[in-house]
Amino acid sequence: MFSVVIPVFNHEKYLHDAVMSALQSRLVNEVLLVDDGSKDRSPEIITALAKQHPNRIRDLTPMSSGNKGAHVRLNQLCEVAKNEWIAVLNSDDVFVPGRFEVIQALGRTTKADMICGSLAIINEDGSIIGGKKGLLDPEYSHPSSIDPNMLDDPQHMLAALCNQNIIATTSNMTFRKSLFHKIGGFADLRYTHDWNFALLAALVGKVHISSSYLTKYRIHGSNTIKERSGHIDGEIRRFFYKLLADYMQIEASPLCRDGLIGNQHLAPYVTQNQIAIREMETVPFSFNWSRSKEFYRVKSRHLSKHPFAELGEHAYVLSSRDGLNFRALENSVAAIQHNGYDFVILSHALEESPVVTINSDGSFDCIFNAAAASLFLEGSAYGKKLRGRIVRNALKENWPHLTDDLSNIPAFQPASIDGPEITFGDRPHNRSAHKIVFPETSDGTGPLILVLPIFLAVGGVERNTIEVIRALRHRYRFLVITTERQLPHQGSLHYQLDELNIPTLDLAEIADRSDHVSIMHSINDAYKPDAVWICNGSPWLADNAERIRRIFSHTPIVDQQVYDTEYGWINRYNDPGIQSFDHFIAINQRIKAKFISEIRIPPHRVSLIYSAINTSKLSRPLASPDEFNNLRINLGLSADSKCFAFIGRLTSQKRPLHFLEIARASAASGHDDQFLLVGDGELGVDCDRFISDNSLSNVRRIKYYDDSWAMMNVIDGLIITSAFEGLPIVLLEALSFGRPAFSTDVGDVKIVLQEYAAGCIYDAGATTTEAWEEFLVWRGNLERYTDGARRHRVDILDRFSSRAIARQYADIFDRLIKF
Template identity: 60%
Template sequence: MFSVVIPVYNHAQYIRGAVASAMQSQLVTEVLLVDDGSRDASADIIAGLARQHPRLIRDLTTASRENWGAHARLNQLCELASNDWIAILNSDDEFVPSRFEVAQTLARTSDADLIGGALLIIDGQNKILGEKRGLLDPEYAFPSEIDVSGLENREQMLAALCSQNFFATTTNMVFRKSFFRMVGGFSDLRYSHDWDFALKAAIRGKVRLSRSYFARYRIHESNTIKEVSGHVDGEILRFFMRILSEYPEIEKDPLCRAALKSNRHLSRYVPGEVVAVQAPAVDGVATFDWPRRQEYYAIKARPAAGRTSPSASRAQYTLQSTDILPFRALENSAVALQWGHYDFTIISQSLAESPSVSLEADGRMNGVFNARAAALFTGQGSAEWPLRGRIIRCAPREESDGTLKPLTSVPGFEAASVSGSDIVLGAAEEPASPGAVAFPPARNASGPLILVLPMFLAVGGVERNTIEVIRMLRDRYRFVVVTTEWQAKHQGSLHYQLDAIDVPVLDLAEICDRSQHVALLAAVQAWYKPDAVWICNGSPWLADNAEEIRRIFSRTPIVDQQVYDTEHGWINRYSDPGIQSFDHFISINTRIKAKFVSGIRIPPHRISLIYSVIDTTKLSRPLANADQVRMLKAEVGATPDQRCFAFIGRLTGQKQPLHFLALARRSLEAKHNDHFLLVGDGELGGDCDHYIAEHNLTNVTRIRYYDDSWAMMSKIDGLVVTSAFEGLPIVLLEAMAFGRPAFATDVGDIKLVLDDYGSGSVVDPDASEGEMWQAFRDWHDNLAIATANALRHRSDVLERFSSRTISRQYAEIWDRLIAENALADRRVQR
């Protein structure tokens, strides 16, 4: 006997026909229906059918009428089914007569766990449009190695399902309830939970296909699969990478590998060996002997001392440093030495481009070296050529050019060949393969491990947001940060802020060549086994290798936060299946969330709106008094009676600092008694300096860097944001939390937040210079009102965007995904 389960969502016009088709066979003893939060009359129709057929139809709709999603409703109904065999019927489809008699025969004559058949394709008016006969009507050609006539062959069936989903729909499925429980039910997939289930059935059970028609599959405008969405293939990629990780035997079969290569929904099939790594030996043969922090500083006081690995097969490395280096300098050096089989690293305390390196006051270099390379650093004896080394840039808190020197001018390195960060002395050959690596420990000893993937740690709002979340949650989670991109000197660095809270940072661009980043990241995964991955900013390398990243973290939830505008930047890569394969997406404003849902068709429950965080500890001090304000303004050349307006951000095309300087020029020409602060640096720094000099802007003070938010906000009377696009700038929130109003371009959620508190006004980002000046003057004329509102709502802003509030939202996402992932792992082990 069979139970029929029918989840219903907005199919009022089709429900009666669907239920009638299920009731026509005497082999069906119950029909279970549940409404999944429909906005039409579906729930009322279900209730009426249950009243008409109380012995056969069970209405499981609850008063809450929540929308759970198809997979969740299927799991609910299948668990409540009374019979040993279950048939799924989508509420817009219909069964054909004799379906259950054919299924019963197959169930009795074979040991099948999942049974399917052929489908008739119909439209909204029940007109037959065509047919889909399983393996005989593929979406695209199967590899020649697959024999479509081999319906009884398990290997052929598995390979065919690795190529494409010929079941087409859950309506085509009849399965044992015991098997449904064994595989863990249907996965949380919007578009492909049927394919995922069928593939698991082929792996863990037996699948049988009938050439008889099983159902009329309806095609109409509201079909989920007709949605134009990059998330379809992304979702397929996600579940395939997880399955290949859970069942590695699949890829050992040449037939399945050929099928995977033919699978057009995988975008790029990434074989397992691409991300396979050699794990360090447990006995320490291939490990690096990590000193504890206090030992490390003791070593630094004795430049001649060394740290020897437990194995005689590993070289002895000596650390030479005449200064207290950040601990990450040794960590990145140690990883590079192991991975690249280098003889030495030069630790340069600058982000200056190679071959420039920073020297200490006495002319010596900081570095880590073995005995063969010791003379290059100590000046005693001779180095044993050939040698290979690497420059490891250790970003300082503040840059200084005074100690920079070309490497080839350093004694012993005159004949060095420098390519990128690699140094070769003599005819040293590249190693055949990377070495096994022991990575630095995550500092705190308990809690889930979150692997954080920023592009880099430049001086910017994204990086500040990331660091503040880590700071707030470091007692609850272990964090390891891995940057992926080469960081330019003009971008500045916030590495020191993670140094201060003892979070290890691995800079891939410092450790090895970009071509090795995938393999090194796979080694990072194998070592740390993170509980979740947080991508907090995009990068070209990450977007280009998203499929590889999904394969590396195939069984680890990935939380993606790369998009900071709806039209510009990483949003333009979000149709890529690799990125769409990630597990959860953070939108940092309402416009981005709307684009995710309506434009990219990411399921809403996979999206969280989380605004940027502000460091309340920096801004909760009492407001500066009149004397303090007078003193602080004097530091930037402003008199007490002058109003100060600041641009604070990177000097980039996105931020449009020249628009701000145009306002300063107009103010000077109008003889207004205002002062303007241009705060920040970047690739447009030279253009800004030229503009200031060309127009003799005596009312502008240029400040390249600041760290004291309280002092900066005390100097200004208003913030000016001239960006072409934004998410929601942290500096805007800081200004509002300090009671300072803002004038800004209408981008991101700036207007929404300013309007919430009456703390400023906006102008169209495409406004002409004259239009922007007029809007600025209007804001300027009403500055007293905006300032009063900003001061009145200061505490509201502090609470809404506080470190505590925002960090809690991240923690909720990570905890939920980690719990769901653990549940999925348990299902596989059953």
């Protein structure tokens, strides 16, 4: 006997015919239905049918409510099915008369665990408009090595399913309940749970496809398969790469490899060889700080060679004035191991090669082997063939340091310096990747979260990331991996993670971009993270999304790259590689809406989380009148005038020149308002020129600040001129100090300002004159907006505190790790 399971969702027009097609066979003694939150009359139809056929139809809708998804409802129904054989029927499809009699006979003769058949394609009215006979009617051309007439052979069946979904729909599946339990049920996949289930059935059981037409598959306007979404191929990548990691015999089969290569939904199919490092001997080291083994520190440039004799030809010596942090050591050692360098020079600032930081005695912080000892101990590499690298280890912005150009130093004048690469003699570049041995991250407990920012510049995204890590570091272990080379004007927040003892690796400092995939593979092998959090996108990551998916095939990936609905990373989100990730964080409501409605990411895979602010810095009482006066004096500002600030990177996105246009108009109108331009970036020179050319004595330029309390206390309002934003942290900080804002209508700024009556917005496309006029309106209502911001200061601190925001991230991490 057979159990028929029918998950129902908004199919009132077709539901009755579907149920009747199941009841027409005497071999079906139960039909199980559950409504999945339909908005039409489907629940009432189910109730009526159950009353008409009380002995054969069971309505399970009261067990749960709301829209959970097809896979949840299928699992729910299959678990309670009484019979060993279960047939799935979608509520818009119908069974062909006599199908169960055919399946019963096939079950006895083939000993199959799952039986499928050919499909008749029908339209909304039930008229037959076509058919599909498995691989004989393929979605696209299949490899000639896969014979459609040999699908009873398990390898051909598996290879065919590796190539395309020849089953086509769950309505074409009848399987043993024991197979359902062996597979573990249907996976959380919106579009492709049928294909994933069929592949697993072919791996752990026997699948048979009959040439008989057993099901009528209906084509109509609301078919899920008609949805245009990169998430379809993204889902396919997600489950395929997990499957390939679980069942290595798939890629070991030449026939299955042909199927994978020809799978157009996987194209380009990422093979294991495209991510795996070559098996090579690891460069040995004489020191290892993480395991308490002794290492040598050179305190004098004239140290004898005695340590090298003791440690052997592969000895590496650390020469450092004050010792180095984890980041400096690990980036250096990873660079040496991966590339086989003879030495690494540590530079503690972001200046580009060949400029490096030097110690007061003219020495470098460096790591070198016996071959390079003479270069660093005697100041000569005469006759040597050496390769080395400059690894930058940026410290605090105001860290005092000396720099020099390597080409000015006699010992390095014979060298060829190409970016960070340094070569003496004709030693060839070793392009074969070595395996890197990484130390443990920390002695802490809890799941390990691998964090992937583009870099750790001085910016809102990076500050949000650090605040979340700060709030959750006792609940999880964190490892931060940056992917792009940081520019000097971007500044660095690395030191904040150093202070929190959060290990950080910078791929761009370790090796060239072409090697980053293999290094990431080594990182995964070494640490086996429980979750990956992409907290800011990068060109390398977007270009290698499929490889990232394959490397972390068993690890949930939380993606948070998009900061606008029109510009930037949003334009990469129809890429199946990116859509193969497991969960997506939208930083404002507009982005969330676009994720769901246009990009078609399933709603349960999208969360709205705003940026976090560090309340430990911001919850201090506001400055007293004396403190206010002193703060103004320290910045060279008048205590009697209003002061308005732009705070952010000086980039084309932030449009600082628009801010300066407002300051210019203010000066030309005879106002005594003062303006602070706070930040640095690629437009810094242009801003300085504008200030000089227009003689703007009402503008004070500050490149960097680290005291939010002091900065927010000196200003009377914040001005945001950005072309696009998510929800700027600097806005939340200003509001938490009771400072109102005047902003372009970007991201969720309007929503927040209106909710707290703390400012107003203007059109981002406004002309200079229009922006000035809007500013005057805001300026005229400054007292009212200031009152609104101050009345809601505590609410803002509570809502956007790092503690409150971090809890939302933790909920996502915990749910995905548990799943």
